[in-house]
Amino acid sequence: MKIYKKTADLQKELQLLKKEGKTIGLVPTMGALHSGHLSLVNKCVAENDICVVSVFVNPTQFNNQNDLEKYPRTLDNDVKLLESVNCSIVFAPTVDQIYPEPDTRVFDFGQLDKVMEGKFRPGHFNGVAQVVSRLFDIVKPNRAYFGEKDFQQLAIIREMVKKYSIPVEIVGCPIVREADGMALSSRNMRLSANERGKAVLISQTLLKSCNFVPEKSVSELKQWVIDQINSEPILEVEYFDIVDGNTMQSINSWDDTDYPVGCITVYCGEEVRLIDNIKYLKK
Numbered sequence: 687m688k689i690y691k692k693t694a695d696l697q698k699e700l701q702l703l704k705k706e707g708k709t710i711g712l713v714p715t716m717g718a719l720h721s722g723h724l725s726l727v728n729k730c731v732a733e734n735d736i737c738v739v740s741v742f743v744n745p746t747q748f749n750n751q752n753d754l755e756k757y758p759r760t761l762d763n764d765v766k767l768l769e770s771v772n773c774s775i776v777f778a779p780t781v782d783q784i785y786p787e788p789d790t791r792v793f794d795f796g797q798l799d800k801v802m803e804g805k806f807r808p809g810h811f812n813g814v815a816q817v818v819s820r821l822f823d824i825v826k827p828n829r830a831y832f833g834e835k836d837f838q839q840l841a842i843i844r845e846m847v848k849k850y851s852i853p854v855e856i857v858g859c860p861i862v863r864e865a866d867g868m869a870l871s872s873r874n875m876r877l878s879a880n881e882r883g884k885a886v887l888i889s890q891t892l893l894k895s896c897n898f899v900p901e902k903s904v905s906e907l908k909q910w911v912i913d914q915i916n917s918e919p920i921l922e923v924e925y926f927d928i929v930d931g932n933t934m935q936s937i938n939s940w941d942d943t944d945y946p947v948g949c950i951t952v953y954c955g956e957e958v959r960l961i962d963n964i965k966y967l968k969k
């Protein structure tokens with residue numbers, strides 16, 4: 687496995703590999719890797735000749751300085767994990783390698799980024815689009831892999847490649863959960879044992895909520911989920927919405943879509959913001 691910190695060095699290597707006809711897969715990450723990331727890497731390794739994993743905590747997607755500073759950085763451990771799953775190349779650049787000049791691009795995603803994460807974290811998806819488009823430009827991968835835990839992010843990246851005609855196949859990968867159902871996230875590392883114990887209520891409630899579709903109305907189900915989770919004093923729901931899984935827009939009735947998805951963000955304690963989602967099947 688090779689590790690590159692400089693964009694020009696990585697590009698030189700990739701040019702050689704492409705001349706040999708090798709296909710390139712990219713897994714963009716912010717590091718602090720866990721089994722969820724490794725499931726993306728495993729798929730990328732299986733489907734491409736070369737698997738490139740980027741490890742870069744992107745400052746432009748954080749709208750909260752404290753969140754950026756506290757984001758876990760564990761490069762040595764990340765490198766060991768990536769070696770163990772046969773990753774070919776790690777790209778771990780510094781900020782100036784990704785943004786030699788400040789990135790002032792403003793992306794337009796219509797209504798997709800005006801709701802949920804886009805509404806509660808203004809500018810977040812513009813920052814994601816900046817870094818992901820930069821990485822696509824540097825690596826020029828055939829395929830790129832993203833987790834469905836960041837459900838709205840995946841929709842926005844699909845829209846970005848379509849709208850800006852970027853020739854990359856976007857591959858979405860299912861959420862990986864702990865044995866008790868908790869969605870894996872780098873942010874889980876910041877939870878105390880007590881908080882981690884209580885946070886499982888988020889995924890348990892989402893899972894249970896599936897049993898009430900379509901008997902409860904959309905608004906009744908939303909309220910039920912929020913009440914269940916908020917009944918635990920350490921947890922506070924920031925938003926829970928049931929949306930069309932393609933457009934990300936709220937639905938009012940189960941008949942509004944064939945693809946209803948419940949998307950949630952919950953604060954666990956004062957600082958740790960956890961997200962999760964569930965696809966509802968209409969019986």
Ligand code: PAF
Pocket residue numbers: 714715716742744747814817818836839
């Ligand atoms: O999902 C993430 O970890 C990040 O948003 C991404 C896609 C790596 C961009 O920084």
